[in-house]
Amino acid sequence: MFYSKSFINTSREDPKVAECRGHKLLLKANFLYMVSSGIYSYLPLGWRVLDKINKIIRSEMNLVGAQELFMSAVQPIDIWKKTGRDKDLEEVMFKFKDRKSREFCLGPTHEEEITEIVKRYISSYKQLPFVLYQIQTKFRDEPRPRFGLMRSSEFIMKDAYSFSLTQQCLEDNYQKMYKAYQIIFDKFKFNYFISEADPGAMGGSASHEFMVPAEIGEDVLYFCPKCKKYYKEEGKCLVCQCETKSEKVVEVGHIFKLGTKYSKAQGAFVLDQQGRRKPLIMGCYGIGVSRILSAVAETSSDSKGLIWPKTIAPFDATLLVLDKSQTQEALSIEALLEKECFSILIDDRKSPAGVKFNDAYLIGNPYIMIIGKNYRESAKIEVEKRETGQKFEIAKDKIKDFFRDEYNIK
């Protein structure tokens, strides 16, 4: 991809609307466009990151046998009346009537709708268990939209729902999802913690939150520096009895044993082996997809700009062409690397070298490559690792191996 042909429009000034570090960088580096307070469009760079986040999530969800669907954003208010959540969530619901005066809302979440769908088709324990998931836009009329995608009125979530006959089966599904979440969040390469209501007894607790420590966090957790354990309530560490310290955190995932709240209220029952009518036992499993984009931007940057982890960076490398005569060579290097599935942003603009370096740092692809002045003699590419600043000189015929090594590809 040539920078000169791309829709990447970084800004030199700090955006005035920015409320925190990550928000500022995402706007300045042109990942996001603010449509209105709390409402964003994802520009090509931002979309590339989201796409990678989604691919990681999908791959792990599919591996544990969860099946993807895609529910409507528009939901009849009637289904919300069954659980009483039309009242509980009234404050944050965007509501409207259609031309026939039927009342709808924009789904702030999908427990009610998934329960309606499942109850329509499932009547026997033989059809259980299963897990359904989707990646979709959700809508909440936030009282105080803040920090860009951290707290926005339109946001992207992965939400999964498990359906079981027995509590034990719910536990099994929950454990499976818990492990899948660990793999997913490990891949995002940020510092995250799982907060447990009852530490050490994962099976017995009703909910786990996946949290990223961040200054702008709106939740508070209590942290034991010795055991590295997080607690929701203030007090001593339950393991070592140390004093815990408070820390601001951002929730990026939440898994929850819902039980039978929705199935009972909405009439989602099955017949068990003995022909008895039993409510479905549900679990739900959310990941804040767009919030992860913000959380990484917030927690992974330096004075020069963003620093994307390799797994979700918009491109694997920015290749600076500092002299127009080297464009062909740049294309040849790109071809070598694209064959190995590495994506390269070639900065071929007619801008001063300083501008190109600034933008490469600001955008934050994991590697910055330079075809230097001596390239014709040396055939060596200078590579800088964005995260550490380490510099390498790599011969063109070794560049492929260098990237394969760096990405741990065997």
Added chain:
Amino acid sequence: MFYSKSFINTSREDPKVAECRGHKLLLKANFLYMVSSGIYSYLPLGWRVLDKINKIIRSEMNLVGAQELFMSAVQPIDIWKKTGRDKDLEEVMFKFKDRKSREFCLGPTHEEEITEIVKRYISSYKQLPFVLYQIQTKFRDEPRPRFGLMRSSEFIMKDAYSFSLTQQCLEDNYQKMYKAYQIIFDKFKFNYFISEADPGAMGGSASHEFMVPAEIGEDVLYFCPKCKKYYKEEGKCLVCQCETKSEKVVEVGHIFKLGTKYSKAQGAFVLDQQGRRKPLIMGCYGIGVSRILSAVAETSSDSKGLIWPKTIAPFDATLLVLDKSQTQEALSIEALLEKECFSILIDDRKSPAGVKFNDAYLIGNPYIMIIGKNYRESAKIEVEKRETGQKFEIAKDKIKDFFRDEYNIK
């Protein structure tokens, strides 16, 4: 994928709400769930088809250099006032206010929003041309939602927008998109036609529609049986002077030379080479993603059920296990084929063979495989081609080659 673990719940009865053949089959075969009149959720089978449609579109869009983004669904009504389309589209807009009484609508389309985005960043001809696209849910309060996804209130579209300095550059982009559309629609494997306002002079016309002939079509075209040309207006064929015949059609794609309507109204100007202020010249290029799902269902089926083209089928084959002892063998055949990237739905349910055959035909994957009774002696798999009914006996060690041949993989 095991059928017994999947969320596939076909129905024996014809759904009462079905308004046409395709709608009936998509509901009966469990591709769709009707949330409310004109509003649907895509169940796992339907989502698999949509996912393949999207991949084909993305791949061709990226090949012609279009860049993907993802705009907000919620749009401030203010931007619509600039073009006057808040009035033109008032009838079909879902509108609501947020808690601060700001007026919003759910995007029925995105010309206004993309123009706002582009104008924010683009000020010089040097930044042109480019094409942006997204695949996103759109919302229209349809007066008469009908025929399932054919005319629904919440639907998925691919919409692309080109931005150029000159009319010639718009023409070039338009031609590029026109060709990409032909490749895309060819891949969907249905009978489609391109309707031209001025036949033979593609460059000179302002708009082309990609149409699928279907009984339930709501548009009428005039068809020359000799030249196979389609016209928008009644009359003689402009090529051979034959009488044209009317035909009902469904629009599945539309490309349009917008010109400067939006850029002038919204103030999206750039400076040209001579420093003169010029409005951006725009084109827009839509594909009705969810409508294609319906159009294929409507036009590709027989008395037994759906017949998916190989390119967008939910699975490449259904493998019927007619005797429980053969489950291991089925897994081994699946493994062979999945290695080659073919996806297999293994029907391992404890149902009578008749039920399994019925469901396999109804769902309509391109191939149906049977591990027959004599498998242990013969090691031969019976394969039926859904589209033609042709039957083959393929030895297990040749099954991979059979599929590679059928899919033209070299």
